[in-house]
Amino acid sequence: MTANSGAPLIEMRHIDKAFGPVRALAGVDFHLGAGEILGLVGDNSAGKSTLMKVLTGAYRRDGGEILVAGEPVDFASPRDSRERGIEMIYQDFALCGNMDVGQNIFLGRWPRRLGLFVDRNRMYGDAARVLDRLKVDVNSVHAKVESLSGGRQQSVAIARALSFEPKVVIFDEPTANLSVMATAKLLETMAELKRQGVSQVIISHRLTDIFEVGDRVMVLKRGVNAGERLIKATTEKDVLELIVAGAA
Amino acid sequence: MTVAAESGMRRSTVAGRPPAELWGGWEAGLLLLMGGLYLAGAFVNPAFFGTSDALAAVLRDAARYGVMAVGMTFVIVNRELDLSVGSTLGFVSTLFSVAYAPSHADAGIAVALSVCVAAGIVVGLVNGVLVTFLRVPAFIATLSTLFIGRGLVLGLSGGNTIAFGEKAASDPWFFQLGETNALGFNNQILIFLLVALIGAVALGKTRMGYETAAVGGNEQAARYAGIGTARARIRSYVLSALAATLAGLMNVAQDKGITSQNGQGAELIVIAAVIVGGASIAGGRGRVLGSCLGAVLTVLIDKVLREGVPITRTIDVGGVPMEIGAVAQLPPGAVPAFLGLLLVGAVLIEPWATSGGLARLRARLTRTPVPVVAPRGDAAIEAARTRSHTALDHRGIPKGPISAFLARRDAAAILLTLALWLTGLALRPDFWAGLDNSFAMLTAFTEIAILSVGLTFVIAAGDIDLSVGSVLALSAAVAAFCLKELELAPVIAIPLALLAGLACGLLNATLTTRFRLPSFVATLSTFYIARGLAAWIVAGRQLSGFPSSFTLIGRSLAEVLTALGAPPGTGWWANFTGAVSVQTLFLFVLAGIASIVLSRTHWGQMVYATGGNERASRYAGIDTRRVRFLSLVFSSLCAACAGVIYVAYLRSFNPAAGQLRELDAIASVIVGGGSIFGGHGTILGSLAGAAAITLIRSLLSLQILLPGGGSYVLPQHWMNVYIGLILILAVIADIWLRQEEILSRFLSAWRRRSSERDIR
Numbered sequence A: 001m002t003a004n005s006g007a008p009l010i011e012m013r014h015i016d017k018a019f020g021p022v023r024a025l026a027g028v029d030f031h032l033g034a035g036e037i038l039g040l041v042g043d044n045s046a047g048k049s050t051l052m053k054v055l056t057g058a059y060r061r062d063g064g065e066i067l068v069a070g071e072p073v074d075f076a077s078p079r080d081s082r083e084r085g086i087e088m089i090y091q092d093f094a095l096c097g098n099m100d101v102g103q104n105i106f107l108g109r110w111p112r113r114l115g116l117f118v119d120r121n122r123m124y125g126d127a128a129r130v131l132d133r134l135k136v137d138v139n140s141v142h143a144k145v146e147s148l149s150g151g152r153q154q155s156v157a158i159a160r161a162l163s164f165e166p167k168v169v170i171f172d173e174p175t176a177n178l179s180v181m182a183t184a185k186l187l188e189t190m191a192e193l194k195r196q197g198v199s200q201v202i203i204s205h206r207l208t209d210i211f212e213v214g215d216r217v218m219v220l221k222r223g224v225n226a227g228e229r230l231i232k233a234t235t236e237k238d239v240l241e242l243i244v245a246g247a248a
Numbered sequence B: 001m002t003v004a005a006e007s008g009m010r011r012s013t014v015a016g017r018p019p020a021e022l023w024g025g026w027e028a029g030l031l032l033l034m035g036g037l038y039l040a041g042a043f044v045n046p047a048f049f050g051t052s053d054a055l056a057a058v059l060r061d062a063a064r065y066g067v068m069a070v071g072m073t074f075v076i077v078n079r080e081l082d083l084s085v086g087s088t089l090g091f092v093s094t095l096f097s098v099a100y101a102p103s104h105a106d107a108g109i110a111v112a113l114s115v116c117v118a119a120g121i122v123v124g125l126v127n128g129v130l131v132t133f134l135r136v137p138a139f140i141a142t143l144s145t146l147f148i149g150r151g152l153v154l155g156l157s158g159g160n161t162i163a164f165g166e167k168a169a170s171d172p173w174f175f176q177l178g179e180t181n182a183l184g185f186n187n188q189i190l191i192f193l194l195v196a197l198i199g200a201v202a203l204g205k206t207r208m209g210y211e212t213a214a215v216g217g218n219e220q221a222a223r224y225a226g227i228g229t230a231r232a233r234i235r236s237y238v239l240s241a242l243a244a245t246l247a248g249l250m251n252v253a254q255d256k257g258i259t260s261q262n263g264q265g266a267e268l269i270v271i272a273a274v275i276v277g278g279a280s281i282a283g284g285r286g287r288v289l290g291s292c293l294g295a296v297l298t299v300l301i302d303k304v305l306r307e308g309v310p311i312t313r314t315i316d317v318g319g320v321p322m323e324i325g326a327v328a329q330l331p332p333g334a335v336p337a338f339l340g341l342l343l344v345g346a347v348l349i350e351p352w353a354t355s356g357g358l359a360r361l362r363a364r365l366t367r368t369p370v371p372v373v374a375p376r377g378d379a380a381i382e383a384a385r386t387r388s389h390t391a392l393d394h395r396g397i398p399k400g401p402i403s404a405f406l407a408r409r410d411a412a413a414i415l416l417t418l419a420l421w422l423t424g425l426a427l428r429p430d431f432w433a434g435l436d437n438s439f440a441m442l443t444a445f446t447e448i449a450i451l452s453v454g455l456t457f458v459i460a461a462g463d464i465d466l467s468v469g470s471v472l473a474l475s476a477a478v479a480a481f482c483l484k485e486l487e488l489a490p491v492i493a494i495p496l497a498l499l500a501g502l503a504c505g506l507l508n509a510t511l512t513t514r515f516r517l518p519s520f521v522a523t524l525s526t527f528y529i530a531r532g533l534a535a536w537i538v539a540g541r542q543l544s545g546f547p548s549s550f551t552l553i554g555r556s557l558a559e560v561l562t563a564l565g566a567p568p569g570t571g572w573w574a575n576f577t578g579a580v581s582v583q584t585l586f587l588f589v590l591a592g593i594a595s596i597v598l599s600r601t602h603w604g605q606m607v608y609a610t611g612g613n614e615r616a617s618r619y620a621g622i623d624t625r626r627v628r629f630l631s632l633v634f635s636s637l638c639a640a641c642a643g644v645i646y647v648a649y650l651r652s653f654n655p656a657a658g659q660l661r662e663l664d665a666i667a668s669v670i671v672g673g674g675s676i677f678g679g680h681g682t683i684l685g686s687l688a689g690a691a692a693i694t695l696i697r698s699l700l701s702l703q704i705l706l707p708g709g710g711s712y713v714l715p716q717h718w719m720n721v722y723i724g725l726i727l728i729l730a731v732i733a734d735i736w737l738r739q740e741e742i743l744s745r746f747l748s749a750w751r752r753r754s755s756e757r758d759i760r
């Protein structure tokens, strides 16, 4: 299978992270294979988002090691991890509501003209192409993001992430605010990405979603590893027990 | 539980000695500092500070500020700010005087007192409702009430002093409160002690106080825990306003009369007192006793600065050197500069000291192991800025050119400008469009518009700059001083004036981006510092009569052309050059460039992205701190240009230069489509907003000809009330109409309902 063959694409060893008095992560290990879809589950404030933000460089870790393709890395910001092909779609999407779809897809790297001005034709043209390829139905690349529904805002965030042609995509609670239709569509997108060989992490409370697309599931409990299972060899009930009881 | 964050968190969970609620190391430090300062005062000025009267005087004056500081502590612990206390003090004492004075309403003392208390409650409720239900940011809401209050003082008193010394003798029980008692100290000190005690217990020991701390620490968590957060916040504002009311009554009890300056600038002393007293501007932390000590300390500093240092000066009398005594004194207007510095210093030191900075310093000095710092969750503080609007999918892309225009955020300002101008024309067709009025309006417009161009960048990037009016005054003062006193050439004086503005901009920008102060705190400090420095530079001097090569900057084109030997002659060219001045041309060049930068360049997009969602922008690789830094510097530079132009235009410097201009400029940007929360605003919109504000001002002072041959002008003393109301209305309209799309949601709901009815 795609997973577990050779060195993992991403490996995190013994990650520690504290916020003042709160120990969000304590010696957490994590790995992700090429083309694998990993479900990351656990109770609220178990440290799932924090672990992934440490991976992208949105948070600095207090201790531990991160290896990408076997090579130690030290990301100071999401910009650095982006260069290594890691993209995260944040729980709140991290978009600028006051700007339009095109401007958001190219946030911070708006195409230039004469070195100073924004090349708006190219920006909107490219944005439309990215959205088309994803088959996202956002009415117009000129629509302000704050006027879009939650599902469409997420589509914009995904389109933005995919426009970097990443090797790893992390979804943080992507289905929490989505309708049934939108969820089905998202899972389809994930399956398509997997076919293209993109590794993915999905943080979710809905085990059904993870069992539909995932290869493996990893459980965090109060900032420590609580075990992991291959989807093929486990049941939702088994995983639920891990979440609640935290047996290894 | 949430309140555990108040002070002694990170202890072990065993129930040992609970953390102090009323008293702590910070307060002890303040006492030491105060003792030292008093001794220093006694050393340099024994004539004043050496006597016991001085101590009584410091305490008496501190009493009023201390009472206000008690109320303000509740507001600041709530993670908010009340800039209106000084003006509430003035308003209440004016109200009392107008009600009580024989020369005015001549009512009884009970009536006068009830009116004042009712007014205080109303002010508190207005502030509270504005910031809670109407969601106006605290600094802008209370800044508006500040100016409205000052306007009411002027309007009610007509700008005159009111005195009622004789009538006061008939109500000794009240006026005794402002007097020295049999024990030899002023009764106000007693009131202060009583209020401090009640406040300290209420904040430190009761559920009400715990609620206040919880709301300030994490409002969302407090709401989830079932605390009525809106109620708690309104309550704090009412307490603050009532404290200011009490201080106002103490003031009239002492002075038995008022001037229209009563309480002016008191908010600075009170806020500085609370922050010096150990409260955190980030909310959730603060003790009433600390605030009270802070008030005494701040008033002491104020007194030391004002009393000055006695010196002996040797003068030459008919060949005989003679020694005479004199006092080296700061000009009164300069004191706020130091208080502003004190405020900045306290805001900067507080987080360092409360995170164990002192312990670390001591460890480093004594070479013992340095205790580790637990970082505070500042990421959690920042997170509060993302707003997400979901499920508002109705807003399609506008079709025709008219609906495309109406969908622009600056459409309202442009239409308003047009409507206002036509109104003026209808009211005074003989005068409105004439050369004189057009010239006057264009020059007034230019000053506001130059400020609002810079401010547009700041507001779009999600910050605010309250210092623009003061920076204008400072650079005007520098220009005037260099030209007149130092007799420098304009080519040197103008860059120096701009440099002064640049310095203010760098201060604002460094404090907000490097030290991470909220921009309204940083620029509020600069507001006082710059104005204080301006007053200091020009102290007592009449600065006018500048070289004509300089004043040409402020003349109309016609005059410039005449000076260059090419008078414009007659016809439209003469009219045009008569109405347009050099400064207006400068404005249009500046605005043109700024508009292109903001709307078309990479840089402009970064400004909008930063203001829209700073975290997302940072993740996207935008250096948001640099964006905010440069925006704040640019704003100050614009204000400095406006200052130079001010001197050139008026050909003299007046310390009131630029006063209230920050209000006009902020209102212009908001009316023109900016959002107080950042992410929006265009130069064109801000220019239209500035035009609307200028027109409103001219309309408000327009002499309206009545059909009967008489004429009518609105009472001009009320001007501040109108402008304050316009600002707050603009902000509310922006939040509620533009941001929340109330109008279009209402329209679509209405349309849906009527179509349902049609089907039936």
Ligand SMILES: Nc1ncnc2c1ncn2[C@@H]1O[C@H](COP(=O)(O)OP(=O)(O)O)[C@@H](O)[C@H]1O
Pocket (backbone or CB within 6 Å): A019, A022, A023, A024, A042, A043, A044, A045, A046, A047, A048, A049, A050, A051, B377, B378, B379, B380
């Ligand atoms: N920026 C932050 N500041 C302070 N505490 C944080 C921050 N982010 C997360 N935490 C804390 O870390 C813990 C783990 O949070 P998180 O990773 O968001 O959990 P999850 O995503 O599993 O629900 C929680 O206790 C949370 O309060």
Ligand SMILES: [Mg+2]
Pocket (backbone or CB within 6 Å): A048, A049, A050, A091
């Ligand atoms: Mg999470």
